[in-house]
Amino acid sequence: MxxxxxxxxxxxxxxxxxxxxxxxxxxxxxxxxxxxxxxxxxxxxxxxxxxxxxxxxxxxxxxxxxxxxxxxxxxxxxxxxxxxxLLPENAHARSRAIMWMFSALNTIEPVVWDYDIAPLLEGDKPWHAERMIMLEGRLRTRLASLSGRLGADDWLDGAFSAGDLMMVSVLRRLQGSGLLEEFPNLAAYMQRGEARPxxxxxxxxxxxxxxxxxx
Amino acid sequence: MxxxxxxxxxxxxxxxxxxxxxxxxxxxxxxxxxxxxxxxxxxxxxxxxxxxxxxxxxxxxxxxxxxxxxxxxxxxxxxxxxxxxLLPENAHARSRAIMWMFSALNTIEPVVWDYDIAPLLEGDKPWHAERMIMLEGRLRTRLASLSGRLGADDWLDGAFSAGDLMMVSVLRRLQGSGLLEEFPNLAAYMQRGEARPxxxxxxxxxxxxxxxxxx
CATH class of the missing domain: 3.40.30.10 (Glutaredoxin)
Structure with missing residues (x-):
C-alpha cells in the first residue's frame, strides 16, 4: 500500500x-x-x-x-x-542527522517564518519597518551561526541526510530576500539541495x- | 559512562x-x-x-x-x-508520539514563544499592545485546536510519552498568563505532567x- x-x-x-x-x-x-x-x-x-x-x-x-x-x-x-x-547507518551520525532536523524546525524556521510572514500580517502598520529591522537582525544572527558551522562542507554532517533536507527546505523561504546571499556558503548549500534529482x-x-x- | x-x-x-x-x-x-x-x-x-x-x-x-x-x-x-x-513499543504509536514532539516544538512553541518574549523585546514600544492582541489571538487558535484534540484524555495519544513531555514543557511557558486557564483540560494536562515524580x-x-x- x-x-x-x-x-x-x-x-x-x-x-x-x-x-x-x-x-x-x-x-x-x-x-x-x-x-x-x-x-x-x-x-x-x-x-x-x-x-x-x-x-x-x-x-x-x-x-x-x-x-x-x-x-x-x-x-x-x-x-x-x-x-x-535519508539517515546514516552509524548510530551517532543518525542522532546528529535528526538533530539537524530539529535545528531546522525549532532554531532556524521560527526566525525565518516571523521574518517572512510579517509583511503579510502587519505590512500596513506604521511600525512595520521598525519591526522588520528587529526580525532581520535576529535572523541574520542565526544564519551567521549556521554558516559558520557549515563552513566549506557540502552538507551539515557528512553525507546528505534528512537534516539537510529539512534545513534546505527552511532556507528556501528566504529566496528573494537577499539575506541568504550575505552567506554565500548557505546560498550554495541551498542550491546544492535544489539540484538533487x-x-x-x-x-x-x-x-x-x-x-x-x-x- | x-x-x-x-x-x-x-x-x-x-x-x-x-x-x-x-x-x-x-x-x-x-x-x-x-x-x-x-x-x-x-x-x-x-x-x-x-x-x-x-x-x-x-x-x-x-x-x-x-x-x-x-x-x-x-x-x-x-x-x-x-x-x-518514553516511547511506546508499537511502531505506529511510536511514530505518533514523535509526531507530538514535533508538534510541540514546531506548531505550538513558536506561537507561545513569540507571545512570551514580546514584552521583553518590544514592551516599551507604542505598538506593543496592538501586537499582543495579534499574538494572543494566534496563540489562542492553536491552543483551542490542541484542547479539542486532547479532549478528556490524560495524554495526547495513549500512555505518557516523549510527545507529552515536550508539549507540557512548552505549555509551562504560559503559566501566569491566564491563557491556559481558558482551556481547563490543557491546564489539567500540564499539571498532570508536573505531578510526575x-x-x-x-x-x-x-x-x-x-x-x-x-x-
Whole structure:
C-alpha cells in the first residue's frame, strides 16, 4: 500500500514549492517511495474529516497502513526511519542527522517564518519597518551561526541526510530576500539541495498541481 | 559512562525551570538515567569551546560516548530512542508520539514563544499592545485546536510519552498568563505532567542550581 499525503489544492505560494507538503514529497522521492496525493481546499482544511487527520487544520498529512501522521518534520522522520536513504547507518551520525532536523524546525524556521510572514500580517502598520529591522537582525544572527558551522562542507554532517533536507527546505523561504546571499556558503548549500534529482521530481509534482489550477 | 548536559549557570527564569535543559533533565529522569551537569555562564555560551558543541551558542548540549548533540528536541528523542520508558513499543504509536514532539516544538512553541518574549523585546514600544492582541489571538487558535484534540484524555495519544513531555514543557511557558486557564483540560494536562515524580526530580535539580546562586 503506498502512502497518501495531503497538499493544498491552491497553494498560496504560486508554485514556488514553499508549502509543507514539499519536504514530505522530497523525502519520499529520496527514498524512492511512490505516493498518492489528496488535494485539499482551504474550506476543507477546517472541515471535520480533515480535522480528524490534522487537529490544527493544516497540510500535510500522511496515511499508510492504518497510521496517520501530521507535522512535516514527523512525517519526514518517519519516512527516513522506515526506509533507507535519508539517515546514516552509524548510530551517532543518525542522532546528529535528526538533530539537524530539529535545528531546522525549532532554531532556524521560527526566525525565518516571523521574518517572512510579517509583511503579510502587519505590512500596513506604521511600525512595520521598525519591526522588520528587529526580525532581520535576529535572523541574520542565526544564519551567521549556521554558516559558520557549515563552513566549506557540502552538507551539515557528512553525507546528505534528512537534516539537510529539512534545513534546505527552511532556507528556501528566504529566496528573494537577499539575506541568504550575505552567506554565500548557505546560498550554495541551498542550491546544492535544489539540484538533487529527488528535489526536482518533488518540485515538478507540486508545480503540476499549481499549473493545472492556473491554466 | 553517564551523559553530561549543559545548563545555564544563572538561568534568566529565576528557578521556574523554563530553560531548555528542563525537558532534557525530565527525559533523563523518566528513563532512570543519571547525568552530570556542566553549568555555563552567558559569556561562556559564546566562547569557542562551547560553540564547538553548540553552533548557536545556547544550552542544552548532551555528550555521551563520543556523541555530541544540541537541540532539546533532538536530545529528548535520542534519550527516548536509546532507553525504555518514553516511547511506546508499537511502531505506529511510536511514530505518533514523535509526531507530538514535533508538534510541540514546531506548531505550538513558536506561537507561545513569540507571545512570551514580546514584552521583553518590544514592551516599551507604542505598538506593543496592538501586537499582543495579534499574538494572543494566534496563540489562542492553536491552543483551542490542541484542547479539542486532547479532549478528556490524560495524554495526547495513549500512555505518557516523549510527545507529552515536550508539549507540557512548552505549555509551562504560559503559566501566569491566564491563557491556559481558558482551556481547563490543557491546564489539567500540564499539571498532570508536573505531578510526575520524574518531573519533580528534574525541577528540583534545576532549582538547586538557582538557589545555590541566589543564596
Amino acid at each position: 503506498i502512502p497518501t499525503i495531503t497538499a493544498f489544492e491552491q497553494s498560496p505560494d504560486n508554485g514556488l514549492g514553499l508549502a509543507r507538503d514539499m519536504p514530505v514529497r522530497w523525502a519520499l522521492e529520496e527514498v524512492g517511495q511512490s505516493y498518492d496525493v489528496k488535494l485539499v481546499s482551504f474550506a476543507e482544511l477546517k472541515a471535520p474529516d480533515h480535522l480528524a487527520l490534522h487537529p490544527f487544520g493544516q497540510i500535510p498529512t500522511y496515511q499508510e497502513d492504518g497510521l496517520t501522521l501530521f507535522e512535516s518534520g514527523a512525517i519526514v522522520l518517519h519516512v527516513a526511519q522506515s526506509r533507507a536513504g 529527488a528535489f526536482k521530481r518533488a518540485f515538478d509534482a507540486q508545480w503540476a498541481v499549481f499549473s493545472a489550477r492556473s491554466s | 553517564i551523559p553530561t548536559i549543559t545548563a545555564f549557570e544563572q538561568s534568566p527564569d529565576n528557578g521556574l525551570g523554563l530553560a531548555r535543559d528542563m525537558p532534557v533533565r525530565w527525559a533523563l529522569e523518566e528513563v532512570g538515567q543519571s547525568y552530570d551537569v556542566k553549568l555555563v555562564s552567558f559569556a561562556e555560551l559564546k566562547a569557542p569551546d562551547h560553540l564547538a558543541l553548540h553552533p548557536f551558542g545556547q544550552i542544552p548540549t548532551y555528550q555521551e560516548d563520543g556523541l555530541t548533540l544540541f537541540e532539546s528536541g533532538a536530545i529528548v528523542l535520542h534519550v527516548a530512542q536509546s532507553r525504555a520508558g 520524574a518531573f519533580k526530580r528534574a525541577f528540583d535539580a534545576q532549582w538547586a542550581v538557582f538557589s545555590a546562586r541566589s543564596s
